[in-house]
Every structure is written in structure tokens, then in C-alpha cells.
Amino acid sequence: MSFSLWLEKGWLKEHTPTSREIAELLAVADRSLKDCQVAGLSNAGKLDMAHNAALQSSAAALAAAGYRASREAYHYYVIQSLSFTLQLEERIIRRLHKLRRKRNISDYERPGVVTEQEAWEMVELAKQIRQQVEAWIRNNHSELAREI
Numbered sequence: 472m473s474f475s476l477w478l479e480k481g482w483l484k485e486h487t488p489t490s491r492e493i494a495e496l497l498a499v500a501d502r503s504l505k506d507c508q509v510a511g512l513s514n515a516g517k518l519d520m521a522h523n524a525a526l527q528s529s530a531a532a533l534a535a536a537g538y539r540a541s542r543e544a545y546h547y548y549v550i551q552s553l554s555f556t557l558q559l560e561e562r563i564i565r566r567l568h569k570l571r572r573k574r575n576i577s578d579y580e581r582p583g584v585v586t587e588q589e590a591w592e593m594v595e596l597a598k599q600i601r602q603q604v605e606a607w608i609r610n611n612h613s614e615l616a617r618e619i
Contacts, residue, residue, distance in 0.1 A: 473555070474536070474555055482541055483538045483539065483540055483541065483548065484538065484539050485537060486538050487537070488534040488535055488537070488615055490614065490615045490616065490617040490618045490619075493615045493619065494618035494619050496527050496528070496530050496531035496534065497527070497531050497605065499523070499524075500524040500528040500531070500597070500601050501524075501601070503521065503523040503527065503597070504520075504524045504594075504597060507519075507521045507524065514585040514587050515574075515577045515584075515585045517585075517591070518570065518573065518577070518585045518589060518590045518593045521593040521594040521597040522574050522597070524597040524598075525550070525567065525596060525597040525600045525601075526546060526549055526550065528597070528601045529550055529553055529600065529604070530549050532552070532553065532557060532607060532608065533552045533556060535556075535608045535611070535612040535615050536556055540552070546571060547568070550564060550567050550568060550571065551564060551568075553567075556604075556607060557603050557604065557607055559600075563596070566592075566596070567596060570592065570593045573585055574593075605619060
């Protein structure tokens with residue numbers, strides 16, 4: 472698969488990003504990373520906030536690459552796009568999707584199913600993705616890193 476095939480299938484749209492947009496997406500990721508570490512937050516809350524941090528960081532990388540995911544299956548494609556932008560290993564992307572599904576189950580079907588280990592694993596993954604996205608943007612799209 473490639474971004475060009477994703478465009479053909481309608482999973483992505485071409486997008487012209489700005490340095491402000493990139494900075495704002497990463498600022499939301501930073502806020503979510505801070506919030507997910509508040510003492511007393513539930514495991515589901517930690518996972519949810521950390522997932523949002525990873526999603527916003529991933530959206531920043533996708534935007535920097537010149538694309539935006541379509542609304543249908545947005546979360547899936549934004550996370551999946553890390554295989555093209557950061558060249559993340561498939562096993563990491565699979566784990567992110569598994570934690571995303573766990574978040575959905577906890578939010579919409581069965582509260583209380585998120586373990587402490589899963590929550591902290593998502594926090595660590597989100598931190599790593601946030602750092603890697605910024606480095607990738609600085610190295611590959613420095614013109615978009617002015618406001619970071």
C-alpha cells in the first residue's frame with residue numbers, strides 16, 4: 472500500500488499544511504499527554520487521553536506529508552499512516568489498533584475493561600510517537616517546524 476493508493480480509494484485527501492496547524496496538533500498531543508498522567512485518573516481515562524495524544528501526533532505527521540484522512544475510519548487511517556511517515560513497525564501499529572479497540576469497548580460497551588498495564592502502555596507509546604513525529608517533521612519538513 473501507499474499514500475497514492477489510499478488517495479485513489481478515497482481514504483485520504485490531499486492537504487496543504489501550515490506550520491501553525493502542525494504546532495496546534497502537537498500542542499493538543501502535549502496537553503493530552505499531560506492530562507493522562509494526572510493522579511487518580513482511571514485506567515480508561517489514561518488510555519483515552521494517551522490515545523488522543525498518539526492520534527493528534529499521527530495527524531500532524533500525516534498533514535506534514537501533505538494529506539488528511541477522510542472521515543470514514545479516520546482513527547484507523549491516521550494511526551495506520553505511521554507506517555508511511557515514521558516507518559513504524561507493523562507490530563507497533565497492530566498494538567496501537569488493539570489499544571484503540573480496547574478504548575472503544577471501554578467507552579461504548581463495557582466500562583472497566585482497561586487494565587493499568589494497558590493504560591500505561593498507551594501512555595508510553597503516545598510519548599514515543601509524539602517525540603518521533605516532531606523529529607520526523609524537523610528532519611523531513613523543516614519549514615513546518617517553525618512554530619513547534
